[in-house]
Amino acid sequence: MRLKKQVGFFLLFIITIIMSFGLPGLEQTRVLAQIPTVDIATVTSTPSGPIVSVRAGSNEPSINVRSGPNALYPRVGILLIGQTAVAKGRSPGGDWILIEYPGAPGNVGWVYSAFVNITPGELPIVEPPPTPTRDMTATIDPTLAAQFIVTVAPTRLPTFTPPPPLVIPTFQNPSTGVVPGVPMGLIIVVLFTIGVLLGIFSFVQRR
Numbered sequence: 001m002r003l004k005k006q007v008g009f010f011l012l013f014i015i016t017i018i019m020s021f022g023l024p025g026l027e028q029t030r031v032l033a034q035i036p037t038v039d040i041a042t043v044t045s046t047p048s049g050p051i052v053s054v055r056a057g058s059n060e061p062s063i064n065v066r067s068g069p070n071a072l073y074p075r076v077g078i079l080l081i082g083q084t085a086v087a088k089g090r091s092p093g094g095d096w097i098l099i100e101y102p103g104a105p106g107n108v109g110w111v112y113s114a115f116v117n118i119t120p121g122e123l124p125i126v127e128p129p130p131t132p133t134r135d136m137t138a139t140i141d142p143t144l145a146a147q148f149i150v151t152v153a154p155t156r157l158p159t160f161t162p163p164p165p166l167v168i169p170t171f172q173n174p175s176t177g178v179v180p181g182v183p184m185g186l187i188i189v190v191l192f193t194i195g196v197l198l199g200i201f202s203f204v205q206r207r
Helices: 002-029 142-146 184-206
Strands: 051-054 062-066 075-080 084-090 096-100 108-112 116-118
Touching: 075 108
Parallel strands: none
Antiparallel strands: 051 084, 051 116, 062 075, 062 108, 084 096, 096 108
């Protein structure tokens, strides 16, 4: 039993020595990996061809970009005053300039040359796209419309019959018992005079 303990202690001592001398070697042989730093070149694109810029001084803050060199073509966007774009070509008459316009059909659009400034350069003539068809104007078929016209037959209005005249009853003043032809004022004066005389007569008799 004692022998087994001695063997165990001896093995533990050997393992401790190996570990103490082996770990520094492992640490020295460890390879530290480092990510290499690579300079990535910045790609800067230079515009090819002449450049157009919206001319200042117009009444509007922007100009229209159309799908063709004419006001009949639909508008696909706008350019603000001072904004620039790469010119790709011009119309046969030179009145419109073809520019790069991302987001439009074919990533191109047309601007009116009077509204932009163009840097010197050669611009090829570009054939315009087909002219868009205008919206059809609705026309009325006279034959079809005549089927829905209803003619109202004239009807005679009833004749006006005036109502009978309104009879307003008249009332006569009741008889006042006054003799016709004698003024009412005269009767009052006579009665007043008689009353005064009777008063004087009665006053004299009392005395």
